[in-house]
Amino acid sequence: MKTYGQYCAAAKALDVVGDRWSLLIVRELLNQGPCRFTDLKYGLPGIPPNLLSSRLRHLESAGVVERRAEPPPVATTLIHLTGMGRELEPVVHSLAEWGVRFMATMAPGDVFRSQWLGFPVSLYLNDREPHGQDFTIKVDTGDRPAYIEVRDGSVRLRLETMAEPDLILSGAPDIVLGLLSGHLSLSQGVASGLEVSGPTALLDRIVPGYAATSLG
Amino acid sequence: MKTYGQYCAAAKALDVVGDRWSLLIVRELLNQGPCRFTDLKYGLPGIPPNLLSSRLRHLESAGVVERRAEPPPVATTLIHLTGMGRELEPVVHSLAEWGVRFMATMAPGDVFRSQWLGFPVSLYLNDREPHGQDFTIKVDTGDRPAYIEVRDGSVRLRLETMAEPDLILSGAPDIVLGLLSGHLSLSQGVASGLEVSGPTALLDRIVPGYAATSLG
DNA sequence: CGGCATCCTCTTTGATACTG
């Protein structure tokens, strides 16, 4: 991309990460951690491989990402965020926070990846009973499963397989999101095809307005 | 721009404001307030008018900006940010905060506009003596003058003409910025062509590390 | 496979000129 040629901090930032796809590459590395080329491609549905390649070279030369040849058992090079790259987290998060307003309904053709649940989880969920028992919720949306881990008073999204979840949520991404954000009650979710197995009272601990909506 | 087709909050946000120039248009409206087409064009050096026009239409249909026909004495329509548009402030600010690292030197050919001093002012300057006397610094960088107003413990950038500033700073944008950010001492600034007239001790009140650098 | 590079078409951009 051509630089803006403006001596302004915001324009200089966009000179580096303002190209199409660039901030989404950073999003993937923030959500997934160090990635192979293929992992990035999977997390960026729609990107042509030559563009991914070109963007990575640009971000690498700008010092946002770096490649490291990993020792066995990985046996490939992984793409990491540098310190400078991690400092883009506030940018990506504020964008996501602004963008949640468009998530009410899923457009036809929209693709979903489990790791994108990270934003709603950190935005909406917190543990109302920080000294209660730890628990785990498995979330299945058609992509690989993700896990909401409630532990030591914090709520985190995990992408690795976790044994014996206490609750399993299964359904379309927008329905699961509606439930987690408190915009949909459990009964509304179930009416829209959500399947729940396990003690639903656990949701009470972390979902905003859950008590209210479950009464209604 | 084609939508990313991803059911992800960050991608949805970029579907709306991810086009080239879009976030800079928002930057101008945040810094300048409601603008005429021509004011925007001046604050976005390098933008072709058809692109500005096209972006404004897109942002308007997305609900980020709106046009309002102003009564006399304005006698033209002004472009305003909507509430949704103002909520992009954290996005633009976090971008600017990330981008200040590229401001150490001004690239040849870079254009500068006074209103862009708003970011460094809110990022770097605060009043160390909130109960001291109010004062005003006029900053002249070749573009129209801007004023740093220190009043009631807060430091703000003003773009309207203000009478009788207590101090006048005059010099190239990168030198003025170096001084305001504390990366340049007063003597280094003067050695680089900065002209100062008035009681320089006032800078002590608001510039980070000023005491240290003025000693060194 | 994983990690790109190539080719081709289509859209967007940038620069300039022009109009109500």
Next chain:
DNA sequence: CAGTATCAAAGAGGATGCCG
């Protein structure tokens, strides 16, 4: 002042091929 018109050049998107 507030745009639209025109046009060349650059970039994006999609398919496919190569090479360890």
